[in-house]
Amino acid sequence: MSAKDSKDYIDKLLQQTYERHGSDLHICSGIFPVIRRDGQLETLTELTAPLAGEDIHAFIMKTLLNEAQQKELQKTGSADAGYQIWSKDGRAIRCRVNAFRDANGMALAFRLIQNRIPSMQELRIPGPLQDIRHRKHGMVIITGPTGSGKTTTLAALLDAINAESPVHIITIEQPIEYQFQMKRAVISQREVGRDCISFLEGLRASLRQDPDVILIGEMRDAETITTALAAAETGHLVFTTLHSANAVEAIDRLVQYFPATRHQEIRNELANSFLAIAAQKLLPSRNGGRVAAFEVLLSTDSTKNVIRSSQGFRIQDYMHRDEGMQTMAESIRGLRNKHLIDG
Template sequence: MATILIDKLLQAAIKQGASDIHITVGQPPVFRLHGRMRQLDTKSLEPDDTVSLMKSITPERCQRELQESGGSDFGFAFSDLARFRVSIFRQRGNISMVLRQIPNDMLTPEQLGLPAKVLELCHRPRGMFLVTGPTGSGKSTTLASVINHLNETIDHHIITIEDPIEFYHYHKKSTVNQREIGVDVPSFSEAIRRALRQDPDVILVGEMRDLETIEAAISAAETGHVVFGTLHTNSAAGTVDRIIDVFPSGQQDQIRTQLGSALLGVLAQTLCPKIGGGRCAAYELLNVTSGISNLIRENKTFRIPSMIQTGSKHGMILMDDSLFNHWRADRITMEDALAKAQNPNDLAKRIADARRGNVDDQEGAA
């Protein structure tokens, strides 16, 4: 029964383009469509239903982990239609699941609307490039697209370290090895240290969660590899501060120096509901020029936003400028732009000015 039900659910989710499926006791399954939650017109799930749904797709080791620590994550392929990243957990003593759909077709950087400068930075021979943003802002999709682009254009050895593996990459021009935490290797930091002996050109670190992982990633970037990573920060300047704050105060000066020389750039992103359906991404791009390197080393990160604002000739853009451009192109509503803005009051004033026709030249140029 459960296998039939889960197959039907997954097929419906793929057909409707749902990004997530929520399964919990006391209500029917819920799809997240274009960022909004929609209940299905079926019966409410009983405790037995969620248990059998969970068992129908969950590997043994994850069922054990669920018993021992109350939750587990894994990825699985649904025929050749799509992959899902699944999080199973207990709540009020019952089993719940959230399945995130990972499409099989990777979007190109152009389809994602990535700033052109991103690909240029990713072709550098060494250094660290970070993609940041809240959960569900499309970080994995962006990195998969960049890795796929490198895979199609350069003969590299690419190692990805993920928890769980999301997009599957096949060998094209590059050789791609994908290691899953908990299956192939115990931890991110261990995997990065091992990777250095595996002759990589590019290392993708799925999540930079702790001091050991961040430290290992920075030293990999310093020793002549390109390292891609993700963090849950909302702005480019905030990302630099977050990394430094992870370290004890005695080490922070040294990390500033290392980061100043190792960091290539930070792409912060967020997804907005698009007028007429679908979603589009707004980006903030920090390109680490020698001037920005100095700011990081001298602990003057508070000056980074104004450097981004004046750095458009280096391909940089602020999140609020990106939101403003989407609004002006009628892709998103003013409410959605303001909801995602770093400085909603400033952006509201700019939109009001633009509506009255007072767009100053600098904005026109941007």
């Protein structure tokens, strides 16, 4: 199969994923493609044949990745990219793609990106978390496993700021997912690998670009975390993500990027600067699709003291509903009581 044929074949797979309302498409060497719909994997067995490893490799090198991304793939075994085709009804099908090596050769994981940014109300983002958008400085961390909707939650929060406030928003993403239309805000969206060489360099540069609000797509190293905490303490509203199951794990994961000699220092800085840590997961909805459950930890004197004391395991004892907080169990119970999920 030629590189063009590989592209045409993959474009048809993406078209099918879009038409079936799938969220992800997985292409691995020698097996039938698989899509994820409403959280469940479905094999596209009606297709004539799986793609061979050399066909996937041709698409990656000839169509998907630029020179810098190809070097990243060769160096680390994986690379992120963006990709877009047009649907039969004339709409852009935008994707976040990870190309990677596995035991059978090359593989691709596509995440389809919605063109429309849903509202905070549609996502059922808890009111106290929505209210964070009115703050002028501090850090907001959205955490959860891959595919839990973190990016969509952040996009909804930023778009609400965009609609309400004449501020400068800078996003540093890899790749850019939701594309914002400027409303009251000025928005500068920068893509790692295209517009800046790393999250850290993009963040450092952003501090010279007169931002009010900064989105860091992911914090992956100690220097980025240190710079982000400093930005949050010095007059910027900073949004970012981590990969953890709950707020306690998010705190521990952030601290573990640093040597033990700095753990107390980082806990103090986090306690001083954080506004909220929200963990989320997507659950099957009774009406089809999925609905998000949120754990919300807010900054209070009690929660800040617990973070400083290195006793994060006690944090849930201080997550009081009358202060706007809720545990994941409470959120799931609320969804059941509203008959939004089974159980």
